[in-house]
Structures are given as C-alpha cells and as structure tokens.
Amino acid sequence: MMCPPSILRVRVHNQRWHFGLWLPLFLIWPFVLVFGLVLWPILLVSTAVFWGKGWGKLVLLGGPALLGLLCAMRGLNVEVKQPSEETLILVSFR
Amino acid sequence: MTDNQRRILEMLAAKKISVEEAERLLALTGQPTGGETGAFETAQVQKPKPKYLRVVVTPPKAENGSEARTGIVNVRVPLTLIRAGLKLRAFIPPDKADQVNEALRSKGLDFDVRNIRDEDLEQLVDALSDLEVEVSDEEGAKAVRVYVE
Numbered sequence: 337m338m339c340p341p342s343i344l345r346v347r348v349h350n351q352r353w354h355f356g357l358w359l360p361l362f363l364i365w366p367f368v369l370v371f372g373l374v375l376w377p378i379l380l381v382s383t384a385v386f387w388g389k390g391w392g393k394l395v396l397l398g399g400p401a402l403l404g405l406l407c408a409m410r411g412l413n414v415e416v417k418q419p420s421e422e423t424l425i426l427v428s429f430r
Numbered sequence: 431m432t433d434n435q436r437r438i439l440e441m442l443a444a445k446k447i448s449v450e451e452a453e454r455l456l457a458l459t460g461q462p463t464g465g466e467t468g469a470f471e472t473a474q475v476q477k478p479k480p481k482y483l484r485v486v487v488t489p490p491k492a493e494n495g496s497e498a499r500t501g502i503v504n505v506r507v508p509l510t511l512i513r514a515g516l517k518l519r520a521f522i523p524p525d526k527a528d529q530v531n532e533a534l535r536s537k538g539l540d541f542d543v544r545n546i547r548d549e550d551l552e553q554l555v556d557a558l559s560d561l562e563v564e565v566s567d568e569e570g571a572k573a574v575r576v577y578v579e
Contacts, residue, residue, distance in 0.1 A: 390525070394521045401514075401518055401521065405515065407510075411506065412511060414504075415504040416502065416503050418502065
C-alpha cells in the first residue's frame with residue numbers, strides 16, 4: 337500500500353519577488369478521509385443513476401483511481417530555472 | 431539451496447565425505463558451486479528496479495567558459511505515477527474510446543485502445559528501465575538527458 341505524499345513544496349522566485357510554500361499534506365488527509373466517508377452514500381446513489389448512461393463505472397471507481405494517482409505522486413519533482421538563474425520554479429511532493 | 435545440496439553440506443560437516451567429493455556431488459546437482467557464473471547470476475538478480483524517470487536539460491556553456499554548467503530543467507517522475515496514469519484508461523467511456531480510435535486512425539495508428547492489456551502496459555513501463563536518451567550540443571556536451579534511475 338502506497339502512502340500519499342506528506343509534504344508539498346512549491347517555490348517560485350525571480351529578481352523582484354519570492355514565493356515559498358511548504359504544505360504539510362499529512363494534516364489534510366484525515367479531513368479528506370472523513371469527507372470521503374460522508375460522500376460515500378451519495379456516490380453510491382450517483383453510480384446507480386449514471387450506470388445506464390455508461391458513466392457509473394467512472395463515478396464508482398474514479399475516486400479510488402484518483403487516490404491511487406495522488407499516492408503515486410510521492411517523489412515527483414519538477415524544477416525549472418531560467419538560464420540567468422534568477423528565476424526558479426520548484427514543485428515537489430515528498 | 432536445494433535439499434540435496436543441504437544434505438551434501440551436512441555430510442561434509444559430519445566428515446562423512448571429503449571436500450573433493452562434496453564438490454563433485456554439488457556439481458552433479460546442476461548448480462554452480464560458486465565462482466564467476468554464480469556471481470554473475472547474483473548480480474543479474476540483484477539489479478535494482480528503477481523508480482524514477484528523469485529529464486534533465488542543461489544550459490549551453492557560458493561564453494567565457496568560466497561558469498559551471500547548471501541544470502535549468504530537472505524533472506523526476508515516479509514510475510508508479512506513470513503506471514497509475516495508464517490505469518486511468520479503464521475509465522474511458524465506450525463512445526469516447528471510439529472517438530480516440532478514430533483520431534488515432536487519422537494519424538496512421540490503427541489499433542483499438544480497448545484492446546490494450548495491463549500486461550502490455552507493465553511490459554512497456556518495465557522496458558523503460560533500459561531507456562537512455564542523450565542529446566548533445568555541438569561541443570559534445572550533454573544538453574538533454576532522459577533516463578530512469
């Protein structure tokens with residue numbers, strides 16, 4: 337079982353301004369879990385409604401698939417610098 | 431280690447057979463007793479599985495040549511993310527899959543996206559472990575590198 341990323345780090349800076357974000361995602365996951373449990377009955381009803389139209393599978397399994405995608409983002413790191421090295425964009429999931 | 435090999439080593443430890451006899455018997459069990467072949471096989475088995483797809487773009491060297499080369503793009507994508515993304519194809523509704531097939535056909539790719547199996551995709555991702563793309567500039571310095579680690 338993969339764990340979702342626990343920290344999101346965003347850093348953007350250029351010559352004029354700096355922006356840095358260090359987001360402790362591990363504090364958000366419990367709330368997301370509770371929210372998901374509350375939404376579960378609504379999801380089941382939506383699945384029954386949309387099943388005939390061919391979207392039921394998407395509604396039912398879309399959540400777990402997105403969660404899997406989110407968990408797989410641990411370790412993703414994107415870093416872009418301008419040649420002058422004055423500008424930096426960094427997005428990192430840990 | 432098989433039961434036969436263990437039994438031979440036990441007999442050797444109990445001094446019921448000599449070292450030469452043990453060596454001969456071990457050879458007869460069909461397994462190498464050590465040496466280069468065994469080491470090679472161990473190295474093959476212990477090859478670490480790649481975890482990340484890396485894309486690194488380095489800028490051209492400074493004109494005066496004094497500046498050190500610094501990466502301007504450095505991307506690390508977990509292979510698990512690629513696998514998870516590929517699994518999302520299961521959510522393509524049937525009518526949309528037809529549209530995707532039609533678009534692919536117009537580009538000269540004649541296959542059905544619904545026929546892609548999980549095993550094929552796994553093989554595709556596993557095959558990435560041998561991927562290495564290097565684009566060099568005129569001076570021979572590596573400008574773009576795509577590889578897995």
